[in-house]
Amino acid sequence: ATVTDTPLMEGIKHALISTGPAYLISLVFFFAYGLEFSGGSAAESATYVEILRTIEKSFNLNPISLLPVFVVIGLIAWKKPTIPTFVAGIAVAAFLGMFLQDVSLKNMMNYMYSGFSIHTDSAFVDKMLNRGGFTSMLSTIGLLMTAAIFGAPLRTAGVADVLLDYVRKFARNSRVMAFCVMCLHTLFFMITGAYYVSYPVVGSMTKDMFPKYGLQRKNLMRMMLDTGTGLAPLVPWSTTGSYTASTLGVANIAFFAFAPMLWLSIILSAVYALTGIGMAKLEEQPAEQEEGSRFNGQLAKE
Template structure:
């Protein structure tokens, strides 16, 4: 069982965390990996000085690393897949047809909707971003549309689909930890998610028409000719993404599915591009490295490979190190105990859970941790105030799943930045759906609109007592 620090010591750990993270990233402009390692080291030292045993910290560190292991493997698999799909011509052929068929003025709008559709069907934002998301980034270069615009459109679409899909692990988990029916949970999220998507789509149309006149037909023609010269653009090269989509839709495990995508890419590279095993090995490790002689095409294609993801892997390991002492010291328990002494109303419970989960997620960067910890601990408090638990399950996703791409040290944020090649803070302003969900959630809590009630709430006198017992149980 984890030791729990005195409240003032827990608050000190949180303050030190915030100071080092935001000071290091904003003022010093240091890399997120180094900042997290520095913060983790400081927290471990303070915890040891205050009596927390190293064995306990080490145990939680190993558990955090085990939780990170599968995402790390998926991350590496995506790097391998992007490299081999570039070499095989799969991504180049998507870029080719994208340049032929999509007008610059509606490109961002189409990219967002396409990613949303794929993510809803497949239930994975990672799979969407790592496949057609990367292809859209290539088309963006060809159309001379700023990459941060396209990254925003891809992320909004992918995350909308992730939240709305019954196949998504985060959607299933949020419903499960709060004991809410999956369909009820998804329907309730429409209140906060759809308005953000609509506003985002309007933004993408505005940005698209703003930049649509900047691209020159000669440049597009040059890109198309270069792709035709350097690749055999056979339509059969589109097979891997369709196979991946089908297998994920059939709820097959992600890692084996990506393995199939890598093998298919290697076979197509041999059959259609005439590459040998040496070229395939280079593409898997270093990504696509060949030069076409046209700078804009090289910027589209020279990416992927195992080595491109190693920096992101280091970031995830640093995040695990950083989160370990906070978990061992029982910081979350201290915060919840404080809430139970202060909060006395249903609105207070909803605002507290929204604020607390946002804060803890920003600190830990892992919804697998925060969902699992807060879900079971706070769900019964909603019962005591006559509130349906789906209000809470929606809050978990609005402040976890949707917030994840905005946190550079989160698993999802690190994956997106590494895969799309655009830093988090650059695409964040162009992905409004991600944070508008929180804005609409607060509006609904204050006005009562979109808040589901249950039939038999506790009496006003019973509520605080029952809520306190729920937290203690």
């Protein structure tokens, strides 16, 4: 949202045109596929039982624990500012943690800073739960800073201009332009393996092209989400892909067919780009901005 100059909630709502159908289709797929295991025999493994029993023994499981989720969703529905919304969710969750789980304020603050820590009878559960906190995000923050630094030499060296000229060469209209930008971000992400790098670099390079072709920048936000966050678990050398494969113990290509949510959103986004369906357009769109050839001619005059 930041790199494309798009209001967060507005961008999220627009992203639903690709992630929404993909999510619904995935639900139908998992429901139909899950009927094969309706007896529960496949799920009743020793590890599954160990996880449930350990969590039930270690925590006070109460439906009230879902309150922070509803608080955040409610504030989003009321269109409240983003940061106060998340702060409210954190505050409610912290209060419930102290009340339901009998955690002191000092320990709660330590959990927020350095991550949750617990020692149970299950090493597997300890590995799942002992994580998080502000310090766990420092590597991500550092990566974002590195991405910003990495993007500056690309601009200064003229790499951005070369890539954009290449896109403009084929972008004779808004549909081709949008699809080319989508392919450009996919390629950049496949090379870097981190959308923390590809988002700021590609986003900053291409965000001004969309208004010139009569499209709103939230289209770019949606396409980068689909080809970044959506594609990440499927790319073995990406940070998300390597984490997913190592955690599940399954090769990335092996669960490709069983993760339709990921690639369906990419397919839908590509269809929208090529057909123009669902593409948010600017309210006032000069005729010469629609055609890429006219836009190039205008740039030459300027």
